[in-house]
Amino acid sequence: MIDEVIKVFKQLDNKDIRILTGIEIGMKNSEWVPVEDVMKYTRMTYDHISFRLKKLAKLKLLSFTSIPYEGYQIYFEGYDALALHTFVQRKTISAVGNEIGVGKESVVLEAIREPELGIGDPEGVVIKFHREGRTSFTQVKRNRGHIGDREHVSWIYAARLAAKREADIIGKLYPEVSVPKLIDHNRHAIVMDIAKGSLLYKTRLEDPQWFLDEILRQLKLAYAKGFIHADMSEYNTFVHEEGVQIIDWPQYVELSHPHADELLERDISNILAYFKRKYELEADLKRSMAYVKGQ
Template sequence: MIDEVLKVFKKIDAKDFRILTGIETGMKHFEWVPIEELNKYTKMPLDKLEYRLRKLVRDKLVVRTTQPYEGYQIYFEGYDALALNSFVKRRSISAIGDEVGVGKESVILEAIRQPELAIGKPSPVIIKFHREGRTSFKQIKRVRDHIGEREHFSWIYAARLAAQREYEIMTKVYPQVSIPKPLDQNRHAIVMEIAKGSLLSKTKLLNAEWYLDEILRQVKITYSLGIIHADLSEYNIFVSEDGVQLIDWPQYITPAHPHADEILERDVSNVLVHFNRKYGIKRELEEVIREIKSGASLIGATEEEPSRDEASRDEASRDEASRDEAIIEGTGKRGEGLNERISEENKDKENDNKEEAFGEERN
């Protein structure tokens, strides 16, 4: 757990970080990094290396095996420590706070960032640690285009690549699209501004129609930039008095993806179902999709051609029928199943008393 990392972080010195980096580097080539390789990498006397490795094992930053040889792997906690150390050195953060969120594929930590040139006050930020691959490497490879086919695959590769991918797309769409400002990325972690407000799923809106229009406007701007979120729902949209912010971008695709239309429809359908179920607002899916696509090149920027890497991923995805079926399962033809989903979800009434109200009446 991340809190265990924070307990030992101050005790880790430069030589410990050298060992952790050696294991990280070695895992590109070995499932278990041999101690002989670590000895070569760190250039430490073997007895001192073994002593420090025992300490890192005890602190649950690395794990040791003796079969078929003595070797080591880095835990997520050890990888967290490496990323935190880099952020501190680069002054992306100056203090580390508490864990504020845990998801299926990420852990969120509070932090403080000093102002540039020491002008102004320190600002609160968050660090998002990607956790792709922690439970099942095979499942992550099946559902994520950007993993590709790798002879040697590890959770380090999955988590690091997901963070790189998310940070790159955030820097591309910010500030045209309303998202938390991305600040830095290292390994499997991203430093970004704190999202404003609260999750749409946990909020009771006083002017729901306005917020729905604003969410759809952000989807249209995103599409005009040649991007589809690909995982949009009430669980990754923040709402506040200022408007909305979209979060969680590692699964994004481009309109060149062979199933782009279905995935865009799924994103929009998730939003429409939520507002219909909770506020009784009805919109026709076909009309909304038509509006998102119409004149998209007039907003912010024209749609870009996919890069060579993106084109390769899209080509490879055509052969991954099972993955695509998992992504668009239940979508069917445009709009098909929307009414059934609304009817089914109406059975589950939400407890509005636990929700925070946002949004003044707008003209």
């Protein structure tokens, strides 16, 4: 659990981080990284590294096997620790707060970022840790195009690819499309501004027609840039007095995708169905599709 990582994070020193990094690198090619490879990366003797490996295992940051050889792999918690270490070193964050969101494929935490040059007040940000593949890597590989046909991809590496993909698309969409601003990205985690407002499904709207139109307008702006969200719903749309923000983009597709129209239709259908169900708003799917596509 991420809260356990935060508790043990201060117990880690640079040598612990180097060991976790060595295992991380080795897992790109091996399910279980041989202890000899970890020794080679860290330049530590077996006696020295053995003590630290036991410590990290006790902290539940890695696991090990002795069959058919002594090998190690890091848990997501170990990967979390590496990402947090990098964000702290870069001064991207200075403190971590509460868990504010948990989904099938991500965990989101509050954090604090110190102002640049020490001028001004600290600002709130969020850290999103991707969790693709934790429960069913086979399903993730089937459903996520960015995995491709790689024969060996560890679960944490799948999460790393998803985070990079989301960081890349946010950078391409912002600021023309209303998405949270990307602040930093490392491994399977991204740091962003806090989304404005509250989630659509938790909010009672006084003018639902205006917000429906605004959501479709944002989808149109994304489409004009060549992208389709491909997972739109009331659960990844924030609403506030001035507009909307759309989150959770790692499964986006480009217009050249063979199922682009089908995915766009599903996105729009999901939103129209929500507004019809909650507010009894009627909107024509074909007209909405044509509007988003600029036709």
